[in-house]
Amino acid sequence: MLCVSVGSDSVNSLLVFLLVSNMTHLLKRVFIFALPAAFWALQAFLPAHAEAVSAKDEKAVQAVVQSQLAAFAKDDADKAFSYAAPELRKNIGSSAAFMAMVKNSYPVVYRPTSVAFLKPEGVGEDVVQRVQMQDASGASWLAVYSLQRQKDKTWRISGCTVVENKGRMV
Numbered sequence: 164m165l166c167v168s169v170g171s172d173s174v175n176s177l178l179v180f181l182l183v184s185n186m187t188h189l190l191k192r193v194f195i196f197a198l199p200a201a202f203w204a205l206q207a208f209l210p211a212h213a214e215a216v217s218a219k220d221e222k223a224v225q226a227v228v229q230s231q232l233a234a235f236a237k238d239d240a241d242k243a244f245s246y247a248a249p250e251l252r253k254n255i256g257s258s259a260a261f262m263a264m265v266k267n268s269y270p271v272v273y274r275p276t277s278v279a280f281l282k283p284e285g286v287g288e289d290v291v292q293r294v295q296m297q298d299a300s301g302a303s304w305l306a307v308y309s310l311q312r313q314k315d316k317t318w319r320i321s322g323c324t325v326v327e328n329k330g331r332m333v
Contacts, residue, residue: 214285220318224283224290224310227318235265235273248311248319269325271298272306288312289321295328303328 244258
């Protein structure tokens with residue numbers, strides 16, 4: 164952003180403060196969502212600590228991700244946001260902000276043309292669910308979701324990172 168001097172140090176200081184405040188708020192939102200997912204994405208590629216996930220949990224985890232994808236397909240921001248973990252919901256603030264973030268930053272998650280779930284893996288108390296996706300242009304992507312078990316024993320999405328998938332789709 165270009166800041167043009169208008170001859171007043173206090174006005175320029177205010178503009179810089181507002182710019183930094185807005186960028187800090189935006190970066191906090193992106194950072195809060197992406198950091199856990201990036202951590203789990205790295206963990207997903209390291210086989211040393213992966214634990215087996217029960218068939219019941221595998222089905223439940225995949226159902227949460229699939230349900231969120233179905234909500235995106237229907238442009239149902241409230242439903243999609245309901246599958247996010249409480250801490251993520253708190254940091255993003257609203258279902259509208261969540262939907263805007265997904266549309267702008269994760270277009271393949273918002274509108275995949277194909278989806279293939281890989282076997283989920285446990286990492287401590289959490290689960291990493293890798294999902295191969297294809298976008299409208301035919302490009303392949305790997306979405307790595309981190310999910311946390313809630314006190315009521317349901318699973319909620321705590322983060323997602325998307326990387327280009329250089330391998331083949333299964």
